[in-house]
Amino acid sequence: MDISYSGPFGRAWNRTRVALFKPFDLNKWFILGFTAFLAGLGSWQNGTVGSRWTERGSFRDFVDLPSRAWQWLTSHPLLFIAMIFALTVLIAFVIVILWLSARGTFMFLDNVVRDKAEIAVPWKRFQALGNSLFVWHLVFGLIGLSLSILFTIFFFITAARYYEDRSVFPIPIILAAGAALFFLFAAIIIAYIFLFLKHFVVPIMYKNNIKTVAAWHVFLTLFGRHPFSFILYGLLVFVLMIAFVVAVVFVGLLTCCIGWFLLVIPYIGTVVTLPVWYFFRAFSLEFLAQFGPEYELFPRPESPSGSAPA
Numbered sequence: 001m002d003i004s005y006s007g008p009f010g011r012a013w014n015r016t017r018v019a020l021f022k023p024f025d026l027n028k029w030f031i032l033g034f035t036a037f038l039a040g041l042g043s044w045q046n047g048t049v050g051s052r053w054t055e056r057g058s059f060r061d062f063v064d065l066p067s068r069a070w071q072w073l074t075s076h077p078l079l080f081i082a083m084i085f086a087l088t089v090l091i092a093f094v095i096v097i098l099w100l101s102a103r104g105t106f107m108f109l110d111n112v113v114r115d116k117a118e119i120a121v122p123w124k125r126f127q128a129l130g131n132s133l134f135v136w137h138l139v140f141g142l143i144g145l146s147l148s149i150l151f152t153i154f155f156f157i158t159a160a161r162y163y164e165d166r167s168v169f170p171i172p173i174i175l176a177a178g179a180a181l182f183f184l185f186a187a188i189i190i191a192y193i194f195l196f197l198k199h200f201v202v203p204i205m206y207k208n209n210i211k212t213v214a215a216w217h218v219f220l221t222l223f224g225r226h227p228f229s230f231i232l233y234g235l236l237v238f239v240l241m242i243a244f245v246v247a248v249v250f251v252g253l254l255t256c257c258i259g260w261f262l263l264v265i266p267y268i269g270t271v272v273t274l275p276v277w278y279f280f281r282a283f284s285l286e287f288l289a290q291f292g293p294e295y296e297l298f299p300r301p302e303s304p305s306g307s308a309p310a
Contacts, residue, residue: 003229005236008286015286015298016279019115031117032278033271038104040270040277041097098137103130105198109206112281113297129205136197136212144190151182195234196223199284207297222291233287237280244276 020029074080106126111117196219204215223230252260263269270277289296 003226003290005233005287008283008290011286012279012283015112015115015282016275019112020275020278025117028117029271029274031119032108032111033274034119034267035104035108035111035122036274036277037267037270038100039108041101041104095138098141099130099134102134102137103127105133105202106130106206108277109202109281112278113206113285114299126206129209129211132211133202133205140193151179192231192234195237196230199233199237199280200230200288203285203288203297204295207295222295226291240280248273 020032103123103126106129107119107122110122110126197216201212201215201219204210204218205212208215208218210218248259248263252258252263262272285297289298
């Protein structure tokens with residue numbers, strides 16, 4: 001099977017152009033932008049910062065950080081209670097965001113597939129699928145958090161052993177580099193998991209009206225037959241996102257930062273950049289459709305006589 005990237009790219013671009021600009025309907029933009037905004041609520045990008053440690057200075061201070069933090073918390077009980085309360089509120093807020101995002105993902109997908117601009121109907125229609133996606137996000141997040149905590153504990157225990165027995169590691173930078181490589185590898189894997197979930201597993205759920213785990217099984221079977229095609233797709237999406245970021249920087253500079261202010265306003269920023277999110281949604285569907293009619297979501301065009309082509 002010959003897998004094309006330019007073909008789905010061109011068809012997705014044409015669908016975006018027709019849906020959003022022929023004709024241009026501001027009301028449609030705001031409605032579609034709202035569903036795209038809901039779909040993107042659960043997506044965050046976290047920056048990373050690097051630092052340099054000396055062997056006997058800040059690295060040792062970093063190793064002692066958990067014990068010093070615990071001593072500070074126990075010596076300030078009121079602040080400790082306030083932090084626990086704030087953390088509880090934050091967790092509840094994140095859960096609500098994930099729930100809204102799961103439902104919004106199917107709302108936006110449905111509007112793109114049917115070239116509609118609806119909110120109420122898809123909100124009710126995709127309650128079961130949205131809840132399934134939400135539960136999957138929640139379970140996956142808990143598993144990831146548990147593994148991160150275990151790895152962090154292992155890191156600090158190993159780092160403490162370094163200062164007790166210098167034969168464990170020749171220099172602290174090896175331990176730090178190993179942890180950095182681990183988190184880099186984990187970040188790449190997690191990024192691909194969420195890419196495949198949003199771009200392919202969710203459409204499979206929508207197409208077959210099945211829960212998230214069952215859709216993952218369908219996708220992984222397909223992935224097993226074409227692994228490099230999907231990996232390359234992820235790299236292409238990454239490159240396109242970089243191009244988008246560069247374009248945002250360029251436009252912001254041309255508009256004396258006014259464009260940046262619009263983009264950081266919740267919902268308004270999504271409406272302004274709607275063609276980008278519409279294109280990526282259509283691109284994933286067009287790419288998936290190449291693997292057989294059972295993966296097609298867009299309605300087939302009718303023949304001139306009015307009947308569907310054979």
